[in-house]
Amino acid sequence: MIKPPRWSDADLKAEVEQAIALFRHERLDEPVEVWRKTFDAHDAQFRTLFEKHGAHDLKSMTADQVVSIFEDNLGDALRYLAGPPISEDDLKVLADASLAPSRLKQDDQAAERILSTIVQALDSKRFPWVAENREPTDAEKRAAVLTSAALITAQRVSTLRRNDGKNKQEGGVKEFLRGIGFQEIAPRTIRTLADAPGAGQFCGECLVGSRKADIPIRLYDGRLMPVECKVSNSSTNSVKRVNNDASVKAGIWRRELGENQVVPAAVLSGVFNVRNLKQAQDSHLTLFWAHDLDKMGEFIEKTR
Known part of the structure; x- marks a missing residue:
């Protein structure tokens, strides 16, 4: 042979x-357009997290608000408030909770454990006002939104590059073999x-x-x-x-x-x-x- x-x-x-x-x-x-579109989408998510769900004041949030965050598909944004961000699987283990909104609706304690986990791991550099027990300034909130959006965008674009590269390569090999x-x-x-x-x-x-x-x-x-x-x-x-x-x-x-x-x-x-x-x-x-x-x-x- x-x-x-x-x-x-x-x-x-x-x-x-x-x-x-x-x-x-x-x-x-x-193309930079991939970064821009991904960033804009996550920027909007973090603004919604702060403005609609009150995540700028995590210590005052309730179990119902946590459920609402997951119902609005903002669980990823919530996880990225931590420093470093907590993966979905890690959050399930650390909080001993399902992240499914339907399950959280029936278990206030699970929602509270998720919130407690995020508060404990919160990035004090992006959210200094939480540890200092004060209200954030508008500039601090905007800076926190921008840096959080950049953080998750970098991760998402990196993953997209890796997956696209592998898929493109596998597709090329298969096309060659058929050829x-x-x-x-x-x-x-x-x-x-x-x-x-x-x-x-x-x-x-x-x-x-x-x-x-x-x-x-x-x-x-x-x-x-x-x-x-x-x-x-x-x-x-x-x-x-x-x-x-x-x-x-x-x-x-x-x-x-x-x-x-x-x-x-x-x-x-x-x-x-x-x-x-x-x-x-x-x-x-x-x-x-x-x-x-x-x-x-x-x-x-x-x-x-």
Whole structure:
């Protein structure tokens, strides 16, 4: 059977440089309208939280007001009053409460625990008047709204970038595979090779052995190539994406399905470190690049 490609240091360096150049181009050309629209939406939410629901005076709020906040879909804004913001899952645990308005309506104590949790974690830099037991000035309220909106907007836009990048990359890989004659079939749980797509087929994200793969591909020679799509915005982040995730999965798949039966691979885009990629290759992870999928196609063709 044909061995998967292994890239030299020079190969990896050239690909890394091209990927970073593309990353810079995409990031600098990113429309500011996404930020503006997201910011404006959250700015309006925080103003409503303050003006309609009285959240500028948290210590005086009632359980009914907390319910009203969640009924108006302002739970995220409420969580971002904390410093640092409290995640939805963390708030459920910390307050020992459901965040569903219908449940909170029937449980005043749960609503009060949510309020108490937010007050305890409140960001004193944005809301100094609460700790000082005084009314805020108009300037302080406006500053608190603006900084809170900026805080949640930064998080939302970052998440949007990450998800869009991954979705775009996965879509590109699937389109490429269809372009070289592969057939996409419905995802399925792949416990053994018998469960996998047939030769010349692939599917979307599914469980391969005990770990999920983004795109399992069945090569022409019968081997399974589970592909992980990895987008990184920094060399530090790339360690998490490739070395601590994709490489670990590669080892697990080789143990569970057989070293000669799988070709674990990753398709990369963004910012990566050559040294870390060399380590990934040494862990039997085959590397391809989203900007040069033809190399993946060349390997696939050789497996006929």
